[in-house]
Amino acid sequence: MAKYIRIIPRLDIKGPNLVKGIHLEGLRVLGKPWDFALKYYKGGADELIYIDAVASLYGRNNLAEIVEKTSQNIFIPFTVGGGVRSLDDIGRLLRAGADKVAINTAAVHNPDLIYESAKVFGSQCIVASIQAKLINNRYEAFTDNGRELTGKEVTEWARQVVDLGAGEILLTSIDNEGTGLGYDIELIRQIAGLVSVPVVACGGCGRYEHMLDAIVKGNADAVCAASIFHYHSLGSKVDTNQFKDEGNIDFLKLNRGEFNFMKEKISPTGIKDIKNSLIKAGVKCRV
């Protein structure tokens, strides 16, 4: 029995806004996360992932409110991460409506957090987020959205988080993130072949074929993407006033439909079209 591959839009959050960046830098405001989340839920997403893009950097934790607002009308599994430091943080996000919580920085500093949280809340809701970057032919694990080198080699770290009780690995390639050039297939293949828990491939998806590669060549259990979904769902012009206090809104002030600067790399595609293409290629998906 082949497994059902999950298609997961990833929404990076900064303050109250959905943002998107290149290599996790130069964040650009795209809109309100709950509007996009609802579109993706209705469009057939199998799960959603929210990551607070800067929480670890500034030591803040305001995600619970956004999670609460989002999960009012969304009835699919929902993973939330970014700045999660303690059992209390995890409990707060789960009570706000998250089903799974992704932990990266805090787990690196205190691996026991994974063990403790899996024991209290169950492995099924603890996701280890691993950010990998190829350095001298070795995949190194990073924290703080690719800024801090941990000194941990990725396969070793993946094995360790699973032993500690993580129920899933969210595996992001920092090299490929935001480029639209495709997932790091070698990275995914290595980790998916190593661990017993599902591996969610993340970082670099620019078109449907990249997902197919991650699934068929990388053996990913799920594929996560941001740009191709976000740019696909950007439609009418928005009232930019509601964003005036938050970050770089130049992109919003331009007509959001015009993003020629990215068009070469990103093929905006809806979830249904992606699933139909995957099914034609022999991949099992929920429809």
Add this chain to the structure above:
Amino acid sequence: MGSMNNPKALIIDYGMGNLLNIERAIKYLGGEAEVSSSASMIASAERLILPGVGAFGKAMVELNERGICDAIYDFIRKERPLLGICLGMQLLMTESAEFGPNKGLDIVSGKVVQLKGRTIDEKRLKVPHIGWNTIEFPEEPDNAAFKGSFNRDNTILKGISSGSYFYFVHSYICQPDNQEYVLAESTYGADRFCSIISNKSNINGCQFHPEKSGRAGLQIYKNFLFNS
């Protein structure tokens, strides 16, 4: 504030599992949801939802200590609708092998056993079984009297087709003694298991989480609220 006509469901709170998403689903559908651990409120509820995430034995201890088991039996005597979700479905059975045997509520006779976690050719599969999976309707018994008496549109499956997808998170499965209680089945490797249990009347249980299963899942709650 709901009107008098809105269907009400009481979600049993016994300290296990996240009830918020079930509550939201009920409200989203126009029902009234109340979360409570009060035995008297449970006994007199209009509709009951028995949720649950965690271990079977601990759940039964929690239910017993709060006097909830007897309240559920009082509730059932009135033949009002009860829906068990995930562990809540398993608790309806006679007993479970999870860290046991442990006695269950024995509302549906049968037992709860562990998923084999094997493919048909004995390869290892991940347990717990987490993710989307389909449900299928079992073949109906070759029995004219039974066929005549059963209409799926009168169950929580109204408007749902065989092959629909639902979201599962579980390591154990229900095995009812009476096959007629199997309203839907699912397959995980070598295991073909009961994913919806029903007495085709007021007692129902889902192994999956309808509140996480998109539109099809909401349809289950809608049927429970408006069609039972």
